[in-house]
Amino acid sequence: MGVERCGTGAGGGKTLPCQILVCPDCDLLLRAKRPRPGEKLCCPRCNCVLDAPVENSVEKTMALSLTGLLIFPPAIFLPLLTLDILGLENTGSIYSSAQAMVRSGFFFTGIAVYITSIIVPFVKLLLLFLVSLQIQFRHSNAATLFMFKTYKRLDEWGMLEVYMIGILVTIIKLLHMAKIEYDVGFFCFIGLLSATLLSSSFLDENRFWNEIHAQMLEKEGKAGEVEVEAQPGSNGPTESAVTK
């Protein structure tokens, strides 16, 4: 995706940001102005949502990812639930459950829980916080670009939601058989899950890519210069539809 400046015509030299987009679903090449927050940019051919700006996306993402990082240790290492079955108490955290799986011989399942419930969610929050921090203070560089690309690649590997479903199934199944107490870890985990989900939903990807690109060009002293190569066989960009 490239970004260029295009004139408004009668505005007397004033320019508005235009972007060239490729629809990920039908490969249509589009040229469109960025919609305002609350509006959506849709592909005129397949109706895929291409751009949905979020107001104060960088600030919201930074605050939520920092919140997630702060409550990450208690959510992972503190006990989630205490189960009392006929006087026998059992308690466990996400970390101890992964450890128990490895010790019980379910080595690969335990490692998968470590990766998808502990390592990847933590790395994703850390990357998102660092990227938004650098964009906010206009310090984007090649490392910011690498971190944001890594964040996008890890997107499908964080599975805290799946763990939450597992906890809910356990609660429903054991509700009539055991006395269940909710520990501090459970509430921290809910907070962590909310911070993770909200930080991804407030993330305005197009703005992040554009800001990183613009700040990198600014540092190199090439502000406003964008190279857009012609695609062989393409009929040129098409205007896209903006819907509210």
Ligand SMILES: [Zn+2]
């Ligand atoms: Zn499309």
